Amino acid sequence: MNGGLYNLLMSFQQFHTPVLANYSLARNTFLIRLHAPALAAAIRPGQFVMIRLSTGTDPLLGRPFALYDTVLDERGQPIGIDVVYLVVGKMTSRLAGLKATDAVEVWGPLGNGFPDPVGNDRVALVAGGIGQTPFLAHIRELLGTRGYGGQPLRRRVQNVHLYYGVRSADLAAGVDDFKNAGAIVHLASNDGSLGYHGFVTDLLATHDAPQHLFGCGPEPMLHALAQQAERRGIPCHLSLETPMACGVGICFSCVTPVKTTDGWDYKRVCVDGPVFDAACLQW
C-alpha cells in the first residue's frame, strides 16, 4: 500500500453507532444523534462523515453528511455527533424512519474542515437550502465556546453573522440553535414567508462587507457568492455538497474542476475539500 493511501486510511475510522435520537426540525428535515465518542473527539467543523445503513444493501453506498455539532456529556466530554439532514431520496428517507436503539455505520472524520478566518472582527457565513448544517459547530469554534478535535478553546473572531436563505419558512431548520450559539442571524426566503424576500446573496450584498465569507448550499448560490466575494474583494471559502460514493478518495466520483497555473484540473471533493477557496474553483 502506498504511503498516501495508508495515511488516509489511518486518519479515519468506521464505527457501528447506536442512534440516540432522531427527530424532526422542520419540513422534511431531521436531526439524528449518534453515539460515537472517538469520532466526536476527533471531528472538526467543516468535516463530514459517511453514513450507511447497518441493515441490508439498499442503498449500497454510504452518503456524506456534515457535522452539525458534537454532543457532550455532563463532564463536557464528547460522546456523539448530531447530523441534520433533508429527506431527498432513498438513504435520507430510510434515515428518517430510524428510532433510538437502531444503529448505522459511520466513517469519519473526513475532509479538510474550515480554515481560520482572515481578520478577527466580522465574519459572515452564508447558507442556502440545507447548507446551514456545517455552520453551528463553525460558529462555536469561531466564538471560542466549544473546542473541536482536541484543540484548546480560542476566540477567533468577535462577530459571526449567519445569512440563511430557504425556499419557504417551513424549511428553516436550527435557527434557534444558531442564535443560541451567539451568531447574528439574517434570514431570507424565496417566497417572502421568512425575513428578506429574495436570495440570501442579495441580502448579503445590502450589508457592510465582512472580513471573510464562508458559504455552503446549492451550486448557483455558491457561484453568486463567489462572484460577490471577488467583486467586493473579500476572501471566501465554500463547502461543496458534491455527490460522493466512497468519501475517502478512491472512486473519483466527487471531482470538481479547480484552476491551476496552466488551466484547470480536477480535485476530489472528499479529500481535497469539501472546503475550497472560492477563487480556486473553476465554474
Ligand SMILES: Cc1cc2nc3c(=O)[nH]c(=O)nc-3n(C[C@H](O)[C@H](O)[C@H](O)COP(=O)(O)OP(=O)(O)OC[C@H]3O[C@@H](n4cnc5c(N)ncnc54)[C@H](O)[C@@H]3O)c2cc1C
Ligand atoms: C460534504 C457533504 C456534506 C453534506 N452534508 C449534508 C447535510 O449535512 N445534510 C444533508 O441533508 N445533506 C448533506 N449533503 C448532501 C447529502 O449527501 C445528499 O442529500 C444525500 O446523499 C442524498 O442521499 P439520498 O439517498 O437520500 O438521495 P439519492 O437517492 O442519492 O438522491 C435523490 C436525489 O437527490 C439528488 N442528489 C443527491 N445528492 C445530491 C447532492 N449532494 N446535491 C444535489 N443533488 C443531490 C440526486 O441526483 C437525486 O435526484 C452533503 C453532501 C456532501 C458532499
Ligand code: FES
Ligand atoms: S467520493 Fe470517492 S473519491 Fe471522493
